[in-house]
Amino acid sequence: MNPGIDLQGTFIQTLRDLGLPAGAAKAIWMPLPMFLIIIGATVGVLVVVWLERKISAAVQQRIGPEFAGPLGVLQPVADGLKLVFKEDIVPAKSDPWLFTLGPILVVIPVFLSYLVVPFGQNLVITNLSVGIFLWIALSSIAPIGLLMSGYASNNKYSLLGGLRAAAQSISYEVPMALSVLAVVLMSNSLSTIDIVQQQSHYGILSWNVWRQPLGFLIFWIAALAECERLPFDLPEAEEELVAGYQTEYAGMKFGLFYIGSYVNLVLSSLLVAVLYLGGWETPVPIEFVGGLLGLNETSPWLQVIDAALGITMTVLKAYFLVFLAILLRWTLPRVRIDQLLNLGWKFLLPVSLVNLLLTAALKLAFPFAFGG
Amino acid sequence: MNLAEGVQIVSFCILSLMMIGAALGVVLFENIVYSAFLLGGVFISIAGLYILLNADFVATAQVLIYVGAVNVLILFAIMLVNKREDFKPLPNRLLRQVTTGLVCFGIFALLSTMVLATPWAFSTAPAAAESSIVIIGEHLFSDFLLPFELASVLLLMAMVGAIVLARREYIPDEILPGLTRPSGLTLPERPRELLTLTSGGKGDLRNQKPASSTKQPIDTNA
Numbered sequence: 001m002n003p004g005i006d007l008q009g010t011f012i013q014t015l016r017d018l019g020l021p022a023g024a025a026k027a028i029w030m031p032l033p034m035f036l037i038i039i040g041a042t043v044g045v046l047v048v049v050w051l052e053r054k055i056s057a058a059v060q061q062r063i064g065p066e067f068a069g070p071l072g073v074l075q076p077v078a079d080g081l082k083l084v085f086k087e088d089i090v091p092a093k094s095d096p097w098l099f100t101l102g103p104i105l106v107v108i109p110v111f112l113s114y115l116v117v118p119f120g121q122n123l124v125i126t127n128l129s130v131g132i133f134l135w136i137a138l139s140s141i142a143p144i145g146l147l148m149s150g151y152a153s154n155n156k157y158s159l160l161g162g163l164r165a166a167a168q169s170i171s172y173e174v175p176m177a178l179s180v181l182a183v184v185l186m187s188n189s190l191s192t193i194d195i196v197q198q199q200s201h202y203g204i205l206s207w208n209v210w211r212q213p214l215g216f217l218i219f220w221i222a223a224l225a226e227c228e229r230l231p232f233d234l235p236e237a238e239e240e241l242v243a244g245y246q247t248e249y250a251g252m253k254f255g256l257f258y259i260g261s262y263v264n265l266v267l268s269s270l271l272v273a274v275l276y277l278g279g280w281e282t283p284v285p286i287e288f289v290g291g292l293l294g295l296n297e298t299s300p301w302l303q304v305i306d307a308a309l310g311i312t313m314t315v316l317k318a319y320f321l322v323f324l325a326i327l328l329r330w331t332l333p334r335v336r337i338d339q340l341l342n343l344g345w346k347f348l349l350p351v352s353l354v355n356l357l358l359t360a361a362l363k364l365a366f367p368f369a370f371g372g
Numbered sequence: 373m374n375l376a377e378g379v380q381i382v383s384f385c386i387l388s389l390m391m392i393g394a395a396l397g398v399v400l401f402e403n404i405v406y407s408a409f410l411l412g413g414v415f416i417s418i419a420g421l422y423i424l425l426n427a428d429f430v431a432t433a434q435v436l437i438y439v440g441a442v443n444v445l446i447l448f449a450i451m452l453v454n455k456r457e458d459f460k461p462l463p464n465r466l467l468r469q470v471t472t473g474l475v476c477f478g479i480f481a482l483l484s485t486m487v488l489a490t491p492w493a494f495s496t497a498p499a500a501a502e503s504s505i506v507i508i509g510e511h512l513f514s515d516f517l518l519p520f521e522l523a524s525v526l527l528l529m530a531m532v533g534a535i536v537l538a539r540r541e542y543i544p545d546e547i548l549p550g551l552t553r554p555s556g557l558t559l560p561e562r563p564r565e566l567l568t569l570t571s572g573g574k575g576d577l578r579n580q581k582p583a584s585s586t587k588q589p590i591d592t593n594a
Contacts, residue, residue, distance in 0.1 A: 023375035098409070129505060130432045137432045140440025144412055147447045151405060163451060166444055173440070190505065 006122075033125050037114045044315075045262040049076035051319070052326050059330040083255035091248050095152040102149025103249070103256035109138040110264045117270050118192050120280045120310035131191040132184065135271065136177050139226060142264075143169045146235070146245050149257075153248035161244025164337060165235035168225055171344035172232075176222035178352035179215035182359040183208055183275050186371040196279030198371055204283040209276040211370060214355040216276045218348055220321075223268035225344070228261060229325050231332040234340060265325060266318060273317035280310030384424055391417035408450055412443040429505050 008029055015025035050065070050073055057064025065072030090096050113135045118124035128134055143166035150162015184190055186208070187198035199206050209216045225232040236244035246257050273279060286306055295302055335343070363370040394413035401407045415438040422431035462468065512520045 027375060098405075128428065129503070130428050133429070133432050133436075137436035137440065140436050140444075143444050144409070144439065144447065147444070147451065148409060151451060159451065163448065166448060170441070170444060 037117075037125060038111060041111060041114055041263050041266065042259070044266045045259055046076040046080070047319075048262050048266055048322055049079065051322065055323065055326045056330060059327065080255065083258070084252055086251040088251040088253065089248075091154065094154045094248065098148050098152035099248075100253065102145050102152055102245075103253045103260070105145030105148060106142050107145075107256045107260040107263075109141040110260050110267060113138045113267055116192050117267065118196060118274065118279060119314050120307050121193070123280075123307060123310065124193060127191055127193050129189075129191055131189075131193075132180055132195065132271070132275070133190050135267075136173070136180065139264075140169070140173055142260075149249070150245040153245070155248055157241045157243075158245050158247050161235045161241045161247070164241075165228065165245060167337075168228070168232065168234060168340060168344075171341055172222040172225040172348070175218050175344065175348035175352040176226065178349070178356050179212070179218045179222070180275065182212060182215045182352075182356045185356070185359050185363060186211065188371060192274050192279075196274055196281065199278045200281050200285065203281070203285045203288070204278070207276065207278040207281075212276060212355070212359070214351065215359075216272075218352045218355065219275065220272060221348065222344075223272060224325060224328070225340070227265045227268055227325075229265065230329040231334050232340060233334060234337055237334060265322060269318040269321035269325070270314065272321050273314055277317045278313075279317075280314045282309060282313055380424060383420070387417045387420040387424070391421070404450055405447075408443065408447050411446065412439050415439045415443060427504060429508060 011029050011032075012022070012025045015028060016022060020028075053075060054064045054072070065075035068074040068078050090099055115125045116128055116131045116134055118127075146165040146169070147162045150158045150160075150165070153159070183195060187195045189195065189198075195208075199208055228235055234244075235241070236246060241247070246254060249257060286309065290302065359370065391414055394410045394417065397410040398407045398414065401410070415434060419431040419434040419439075422428075422434060
């Protein structure tokens with residue numbers, strides 16, 4: 001693997017040439033990728049909201065938003081601006097502190113999880129050795145925020161919604177973590193970079209989805225349940241619970257829930273892409289194409305193209321999964337709470353355990369194909 | 373002192389203050405829900421301290437298990453029970469509080485002397501951050517195999533116990549003639565044949581079973 005273009009190194013070197021001390025130069029560099037990712041995630045939310053509206057409209061043979069900007073692309077911006085300018089209402093008998101803290105606790109872990117999402121060989125904020133495990137741990141914080149906002153609203157629908165959200169989230173974390181564990185078993189590492197690299201040798205053929213079809217399905221179902229997407233949107237089932245834990249929220253506090261849920265959807269799709277669909281890898285390995293054309297792998301322009309292609313591939317795969325999620329939303333009816341818990345504990349959990357054992361057995365039997 | 377060390381000291385101070393403040397809040401708040409939420413703050417601060425010690429895996433596991441499972445279950449229990457109760461002031465309140473304070477201070481003093489008196493085996497080599505998972509895994513499957521297995525057996529026992537408790541059906545109001553409950557080591561449970569006989573509330577029972585039997589395994593996962 002060639003070293004690639006070292007953006008960080010060149011940036012810090014430039015600042016040092018301008019006369020800054022090394023520590024200060026590094027401190028200036030550090031927030032840049034984080035801001036970039038936060039902005040990227042927020043823009044991603046706008047795109048998803050637009051897609052959701054347009055695809056939903058197409059599914060129902062409507063046109064959808066069309067007046068705000070070409071094809072209605074500015075509609076999510078208008079929605080967001082509306083939320084920003086709405087009055088921030090705190091109900092009289094609620095608990096103002098917890099009421100404010102709840103949405104914040106839901107949103108922060110989701111954004112923090114972007115720390116480990118790789119968009120290319122070196123295009124990741126930190127290549128942590130705990131990588132994917134950090135995401136599992138962070139996603140387990142969100143139920144506390146949901147319980148908090150459900151409790152603080154002082155409304156029975158909110159409390160019920162919060163409790164349902166927490167129960168759902170805990171139940172589906174287990175099969176999800178077990179299916180991630182099967183992937184980790186094959187790549188011998190928790191780091192997201194290593195997980196993608198282990199799928200990189202034969203293009204589309206080496207993606208984990210072929211070796212882990214069961215794990216892929218379990219992970220996708222559990223991810224939908226964690227994001228509270230239909231058919232698992234019980235915590236905010238509007239026919240039963242008004243809007244669940246969001247009932248009393250207005251203005252930007254509601255906006256935080258809204259952003260959080262869509263960022264979480266994009267994050268889950270990105271992670272499915274990373275874990276099962278080869279991350280930033282193209283269906284035909286780019287080294288192979290470069291070799292055919294007789295190009296030097298280390299030439300700078302090829303590296304820039306490579307990086308751009310990597311980001312495009314990751315985002316494309318993620319948005320394909322978002323598209324699937326939106327289609328599923330209009331295809332499947334909502335499950336009941338007992339069906340949800342039954343599916344999680346009595347079906348997905350045993351199946352994911354079997355999947356884990358099978359993976360371990362296959363890894364011992366065929367170490368060349370299952371990453372021995 | 374360079375930038376990294378400064379950041380380390382500042383974050384250590386912030387984390388310690390957060391932890392002590394949150395822990396005091398857990399003890400001193402009248403509202404039990406606040407205490408439960410602040411307990412989450414304590415756990416998060418401890419995870420931060422682990423990160424400062426280069427133990428990234430332990431920190432992540434701390435967040436996953438203590439915040440994501442234990443604390444959520446505590447909150448769950450509080451919110452499902454939701455018992456508003458005005459506590460009557462106990463007699464000799466001052467004496468009780470002073471005694472509690474003394475006992476707590478005694479434990480604190482004992483632990484502090486233990487920490488200060490023990491000749492800790494400090495190693496000046498930096499902790500291996502990159503391969504901590506590998507090292508932990510090797511230890512778990514070599515010299516710490518027995519405690520590891522014992523812990524898992526303990527968890528299994530807790531899980532079986534929880535399932536047995538959760539599967540208990542309603543005890544009938546009166547025992548039907550001809551059917552006697554077996555005595556001895558059995559739970560006061562309605563026998564299966566009784567259930568089918570008095571199938572009046574069968575539908576309700578079916579619906580309640582998943583809810584009650586699924587909540588318990590989470591308990592033991594914690």
